């Protein structure tokens with residue numbers, strides 16, 4: 292069942308408007324601050340927390356990125372002693388997917404007496420857990436739309452849905468949230484008939500586009516836009532998150548030199564047909580561009596690929612041909628149209644959406660929840676093509692999925708797959724937010740925010756060069772494991788000569804040390820690992836063929852192997868060292 296923001300409450304509204312306007316105000320504020328981290332928390336939710344007594348806001352916090360201090364802890368720290376007896380407003384129920392319950396215990400320890408929750412957690416295995424824990428500790432918990440209903444609450448609930456819309460779509464449809472953005476003239480053209488398009492929209496609008504890019508995990512354009520515009524597709528508003536650039540090209544007839552082939556700042560992936568122009572594939576690979584082949588290139592398969600890579604939010608900045616194909620496939624959820632007060636004319640000048648096969652106005656797709664905003668001289672019109680999903684169906688269980696789709700074979704019971712940190716065994720992922728205290732090699736200790744930080748930094752640790760030391764610092768101070776991975780890989784590509792010698796064999800021992808520390812110092816992680824005795828552990832990464840198992844089991848699964856080695860060691864069973872096995876194989 293889909294959730295339409297406008298038709299959210301069909302049941303009679305219980306009118307407690309006066310009490311609720313303040314509650315709604317605080318929840319909207321929690322959603323507003325949660326939104327500050329859009330793009331950085333991906334693929335995790337955006338969380339905001341406001342602590343208040345009546346109209347007085349006593350403390351606020353938002354999750355900056357996965358692995359950093361949670362919103363609730365920041366807010367109670369800011370409110371200090373005033374937290375006692377206060378109400379905490381949360382745009383979303385906390386996930387606490389690693390069993391450490393930080394958010395819940397921060398609220399309880401601070402003496403919060405009531406919690407108002409905007410929406411429950413969208414992932415089934417996390418949903419309701421935090422609410423139950425709080426209630427069992429005597430904290431009153433009110434959930435919007437369940438315990439509180441009124442027109443003010445309806446508005447506040449809408450802001451909670453909007454701030455995490457990408458996550459809700461992803462959870463409900465197993466596809467990333469897709470936004471189609473374009474700039475057109477008042478007469479509906481996205482370029483002159485010559486193809487020239489710089490610029491239709493104003494500088495202010497283009498600055499807004501940079502912000503929208505900064506909230507996305509990937510930007511997609513078609514081959515023709517690359518040939519015509521030679522775009523950069525970066526977020527140049529300062530300090531934002533940089534999305535991956537994806538080019539969809541069937542012909543693979545792309546220029547040898549293009550701005551998108553400069554991957555020093557941000558990665559580019561070219562999606563093409565299997566077997567297309569192998570020599571050109573090699574050329575792109577030599578520039579550091581990733582080429583991914585599809586049997587038949589289409590938006591559906593590219594979206595599935597993006598989903599597997601963990602992307603939450605995709606920005607389509609393509610021309611009308613690819614936009615029509617993406618809309619027809621049902622993969623565009625939201626449209627952002629910048630309309631500039633200019634007329635260019637031209638019978639052959641391209642328009643934002645190509646052929647959709649519709650012949651009558653009654654077939655037109657209607658946008659919902661439409662908003663209008665003036666930006667400089669332009670108008671930004673945005674709206675949703677599909678309603679924001681509600682939270683009920685979420686992720687079906689393996690049994691439910693087999694019933695719906697008999698071709699689906701549930702994983703064998705003896706194999707435990709893990710990948711995303713929010714999965715049931717997500718704490719096995721190197722991105723899980725578990726800091727490590729490790730020897731620094733000089734008799735002291737250093738704290739690393741996650742295994743990923745430690746692993747990435749060790750590409751440069753011990754190299755006697757100030758630049759290498761700088762690389763280590765940059766990775767160590769990355770604000771999330773995802774950022775550490777991104778920075779580590781970029782620096783490795785940019786400075787291959789600074790990477791520690793024999794990294795390819797040394798990296799297994801580095802990983803082993805970090806994992807041993809992680810599973811030794813966190814008792815709940817140690818028990819989780821031991822509870823998997825007898826099962827094969829596989830990191831279900833579809834694209835990392837060294838540490839992960841690959842899409843179809845073609846990966847080497849070294850992360851799974853190391854965890855199994857550690858498990859036998861903890862259980863006191865004889866085991867063969869994974870690094871020795873690797874050396875022997877070479």
Ligand SMILES: NC(=O)C1=CN([C@@H]2O[C@H](COP(=O)(O)OP(=O)(O)OC[C@H]3O[C@@H](n4cnc5c(N)ncnc54)[C@H](OP(=O)(O)O)[C@@H]3O)[C@@H](O)[C@H]2O)C=CC1
Pocket residue numbers: 472473474475480481482485486487488491512513514515516517519520539540541542543544588589590608609610611612613614616641
């Ligand atoms: N004002 C604006 O906001 C924008 C304007 N533009 C303008 O639009 C024009 C380009 O428009 P257009 O050619 O439509 O844009 P695109 O290049 O973005 O999209 C079409 C191309 O996408 C590739 N493609 C891959 N898979 C598919 C698929 N399944 N269906 C359709 N296409 C697929 C093909 O590349 P290949 O041919 O390599 O196989 C195809 O030629 C340019 O003049 C550009 O300046 C472009 C973007 C935004």
Ligand SMILES: Nc1c(N[C@@H]2O[C@H](COP(=O)(O)O)[C@@H](O)[C@H]2O)[nH]c(=O)[nH]c1=O
Pocket residue numbers: 473474488489490491492496497500512516520521522523524525608609629
């Ligand atoms: N012409 C046009 C847009 N075009 C889009 O922006 C891309 C160029 O991005 P970049 O190279 O990063 O500046 C271009 O290829 C196309 O996707 N966008 C707009 O907001 N307004 C405009 O008038």
